[in-house]
Amino acid sequence: MKILDRYISKNFIKSFSLSLVAFIGIFIVSQLFRVIKYLSDGRFTPTDAIYYVVTLLPRTFIDVAPLAVLLGSMMTISSMASNLEIISLKTSGIKFKRIVLFPIIISAIISGVVFYVNDTLYPISLKINRDLRRGEVQERVAPIEKRNAFLRGENSNYIYLIQKINRETGFAENIQIIDLNENFDEVERIITAQEGRYNFSKKMWMLKDANIYYGNDKEKSEVKDFFAESKYSDDPEHFITLSVEPRTLTIKDLKKTIREMKSIGGDTRELLVELGNRYSFPFASFVISFLGLALGGRYVRGTSAVSLGVCVLLGYGYYVVQASFEALSANGFLNPFVGGWIPNIIFLIVGIYLMNKAEY
Template sequence: MKIIDRYISKNFIKSFLLSLIAFVGIFLVSQLFKVIRYVSDGRFSADESIIYILTMIPKILIDVAPLAVLLGSLMTISSMASNLEIISLKTSGISFKRIILFPVLISLIISGVVFYINDSLYPYALRKNREIKSRDVIVREAPTEKNNAFLRGENGNYIYLMGKINRKSGFAENIEIIDLNSKFDKVERIITAKEGRYNFSKKVWMLKDANIYDGEKISKPIEKEIFTEERYNDEPDKFITQNVEPRTLTIKELKKSIREIKSVGGDTREFLVELGNRYSFPFASFIISFLGLSLGSRYVRGASAINLALSVALGYGYYIVQASFEALSINGFLNPFIGGWIPNIIFLVVGIYFVYRSEY
């Protein structure tokens, strides 16, 4: 790292941290009055109020990190521009892309930190925050019974259709099990039964008065008073998913929930949108740095006020675009992952365009 790189990096980190502290402070102060009211009303104890405020910090850090990077970038480069340092470096043959190299790399590291906070600290903090606020646990117990339950079996190409199932007793009514081929496009066997019960000790379904039909030809079914096969051992709990808020889950837990919901034929759109945002939003800090660094490259009198206005306008502009595409994804108009990355791509293209404009 050259001296000029250390100088620029030091100023950028300093400006970023000052901006981050300022934005976090503003958001915390805005919530402080509400916490004081909760304490005065007796909803929170003094200890709970402190924990409540601390559990808000991960979410605030995630939300304001792009704004802090943007303002830090504008402050750093505009300060250099006002001191004619940018012009001097360009005159000496150093390109603008080379000047901003280390701030961009630092922004990428910041995005990595935000990704970690978003995946590990934020879900835990949100669960704790909601638990304190509502005096209830976010992950509630799943319903005991479910009508019209659907499940894709884990031990082969078969699906269950249950008219009614009780996950605690293991009793089910109007059961249908459909065996399919390896490509999952042809029925090989259908098993029906008016009722059945899951044997929790042997871990297998036992169907009463079952009819077994050959899927390839129409023929009289084989009747069995009690039908059981070892592979039909999917537990009743798998037929009924828990009511969990996606934001309270880590990426690993989100993926697991998506698999479970798909296996019972549920709607996974909300979980997929949250998963897409977990991968896309943390990199906003890296992407938006291109805009801040390029827009601050020219000296303008009264730059401080302009920098603040630009950071707020561009930052909230990103959030508006991001929220718009998130709404389209939730409503099924866009793939959740594509919808999550479109705002990043738009702002990255605009940022790179302004970086090339700043060379001249």
């Protein structure tokens, strides 16, 4: 690392840290009224109040990190520009892109930290925060029974359609099991039964008075007093899933829950939107750094306040665009992953354009 890189990196980290502390401080102050209200109502002890504020920090850091990077980068380069350091470096033959290289690298590292906090600390802190507000730790328990259950089998290409199932007793009513071909586009066999029970020791479904129909021969059918095949071994627990708050799940848990919801025919849109945001939003800090560095790179006397205003507007503009595309994804108009990355792509293009303009 050259002396120039150390100088710029030091100033950028300092400006970013000050901006981050300022934004977090503003948010914490805005929450003090609620904390005081909880204390006066007797819902919080002083220890609970401190714990409550601490659990707000991960999400606050995630939300304000892009703005802190934006203002930090702008303050760093603007200060250098006002001291004519940028012009001097350009005159000596150093390109603007080389000057801001290390702030961009540091912004990428900050994005990595945001990604880590968003996937690990935030889900835990959100659960604790909600439990504190409720006044108790709430255990989530799956319902014992479910109506109109749907499940794609784990061991082969077949699906269950069950009118009613009890996960504790393993008893089910009005059962249909549909066997399909390998491409999952043609019915090979349909098995129906008025009732059945899951044998927990043998790990298979036992159907009573079963009717078997063959898809390739509509006239061929069988009736059996009892029907059981080892491949139909899906546990009743798999038919019933908990309703979950996507934001309280890690990426690993989100993927697992999405697979489970798909297997029972559940709506995964909200989960997919959250998963898309987990991968896209943390990198806003990296993307938005281009804007701050480019806008701070050209010093014209009397226009620093204008640059600051434009910079802040662009920063909040990112949140507006991101929220708009998130809404489109949630309503089914866009693929959740595409919708999550479009704001990053838009602002990266704008940032690169402004960065090229700053070369002159």
